[in-house]
Amino acid sequence: MNDILVLGAGYTGVAAAIRTAVRTRRTGGRVRLVNASARFTERLRLHQTAAGQRLADFALEDVVAGxxxxxVQGRVAGLDVERRQARLEDGRVLGYDKLIYALGAVTDASVPGVAEHAFVYDDYAGTVRLAERLAALSSGPTSGPTSGPTSGPTSGTVVVVGGGLTGVESAAEIAEAHPRLHVVLLTRGRPGSMMGERARAHLDAALERLGVEVRTGADITKVLPEGVELAGGELVHSDATLWTTGTRGLPLAAGSGLAVDARGRIVVDSALRSVSHPDVYAVGDAAAVSQPYGVLHGTCQGGIPTGLHAADSLAATLRGRTPKGFRFGYVHQPISLGRKDAVIQFTRPDDSPRRWYLKGRAAIAYKETVSGSPLPTFGLLKRGLVPVWAFALTGGLG
Ligand SMILES: Cc1cc2nc3c(=O)[nH]c(=O)nc-3n(C[C@H](O)[C@H](O)[C@H](O)COP(=O)(O)OP(=O)(O)OC[C@H]3O[C@@H](n4cnc5c(N)ncnc54)[C@H](O)[C@@H]3O)c2cc1C
Structure with missing residues (x-):
């Protein structure tokens, strides 16, 4: 009997586990899925959690039922890829024949002070702490007008660092939910720099309407309890700092001897197997997946197809077949701008912007469909089906 262990039950781990269970039914085998929490975390909605919205609660037991x-609920503390064992924090040891590594990524905290003084989106509990801090600040006493576009007195300043999709969504969501807070978005380049000119103009206008102060050209050298320090010594005051500039693979992967890239992600071949340990498949944010146009960046859009493909590769290998190579092309960059606006930039397969974009109501509906799609996708996978969108993005799975 084959013992298949899937580490991490985020979007990609759940997709991989269900697809593996379906694809290995005939060859026989046990599929175990390990996650630190018993709850499924909708990571791509964490900015909504930060702004204080209550989201639906999904128990992982229910998500994979049937x-x-x-x-297995437990935090993975160590991985022995030679003995093929994962060790949990509480001392349990889980052996495997094949492993799918889907533990996601953590915030790159290489700038001094990030780990100590900034809020990050590494897990649900940390995001709830941010939500509580923002709610407390928002209901506090006012403290005079600010220098930014927020007119009138405010009850605190929130600095969001990073002008990518996550930073923009967070700044907009927090500003809309907490109009008494002064929200500053600090970025190196223009917010949403990956988008086309017209979509970006819509994004700029939305941030301005929401009173977000955008400061570009910011090179942050330190995060302090009372704010962030820029190169040159200027201190930007902050009552709560959210750091969203980029992620890295968990140290667990490199520590186990798996080959990783400069960002700690497991380097995989075209079948999504570790190049150093082919019994280990890596997917989602945890994997460095190469395509002709470059290495995939961490998205659910690309992550779920990697989970499905790894499962198909694994099933093919168990049946003595040669797995197919993974192919993936992006279609969109969907960005929410609070609950009442959004912008969707359609892209070429290499993620460069096309001419088309959506804004306003059509974009809100589109974004909500995308954000809500993983759970129905899991339902389809349980029935042995693959959603049409996954075929479109991958040109057909293996
Ligand atoms: C605010 C925000 C908005 C986003 N918006 C979008 C979007 O609109 N579109 C899009 O495509 N992408 C978006 N993303 C990115 C997307 O969420 C990630 O790319 C996606 O979650 C990656 O999936 P994953 O399964 O690889 O990792 P994750 O979803 O992070 O799952 C990893 C799982 O592993 C578990 N885990 C971690 N460490 C351990 C351990 N040691 N032991 C046991 N379990 C562990 C975690 O609890 C988690 O359940 C967004 C991200 C954020 C933060």
């Missing part, structure tokens, strides 16, 4: 997958 598949035969054994769910």
């Amino acid at each position: 598949t035969g997958i054994e769910f």
Whole structure:
């Protein structure tokens, strides 16, 4: 019997586990899915959690119910890829024949002070702490007008660092939910620099309407309890700092001897197997997946197809077949701008912007469909089906 262990039950781990369970039904095997929390974290909605919205609660046991997958709650503390064992924090040891590594990524905290003084989106509990801090600041006493576009007195300043999708979504969501807070978005380049000119103009206008102060050209050298320090010594005051500039793979991967790239992500071949340990498949934010146009960046859009493909590769290998190579092309950059606006930039497969974009109501509906799609996707996968969008993005799975 094959013992298949899936580490991490985010978007990609759940997709990989369900697809593996379905694809290995005939060859026989046990699929175990390990996750630190018993709850499924909708990571791509964490900015909504930060702004204080209550989201639906999904128990992982229920998400995988009916598949035969054994769910194990526990935090993975170590990985022995030679003995093929994962060690949990509480001392349990789980052996495997094949491993799918889907533990995601953590915030790159290489700038001094990030780990100590900034809020990050590494898990649900940390995001709830940010939500509580923002709610407390928002209901506090006012403290005089600010220098930014926020007119009138405010009850505190929130600095969001990073002008990518996550930083923009967060700044907009927080500004809309907490109009008494002064929100500053600090970025090196223009916010949403990956988008086309017209979509970016819509994004700029939305941030201005929401009173977000955008400061570009910011090179942050330190995060302090009372703010962030820029190169040159200027201190930008902050009552709460959210750091969203980029992520890295968990140290666990490199520490186990798996080959990783400069950002700590597991380097995989075209079948999504570790180049150093082919019994280990890596998917989602945890993997460095190469395509002709470059290495995939961490998105759910690309992550779920990697989970599905790894499962198909693994199933093919168990049946003695040669797995197919993974192919993926992006289609969009969907960005929410609070609950009442959004902008969708359509892209070429290499993620460069096309001419088309959506804004306003059509964009809100589109973004909500995308954000809500993983759970129905898991339902389809349980029935042995693959959603049409996954075929479109990958040109057909293996
Ligand atoms: C605010 C925000 C908005 C986003 N918006 C979008 C978007 O609109 N579109 C898009 O495509 N992408 C978006 N993303 C990116 C997307 O969420 C990630 O690319 C995606 O979650 C990656 O999936 P994953 O399964 O690889 O990792 P994750 O979803 O992070 O899952 C990893 C899982 O592993 C578990 N885990 C971690 N360490 C351990 C451990 N040691 N032991 C046990 N379990 C562990 C975690 O609890 C988690 O359940 C957004 C991200 C953020 C933060």
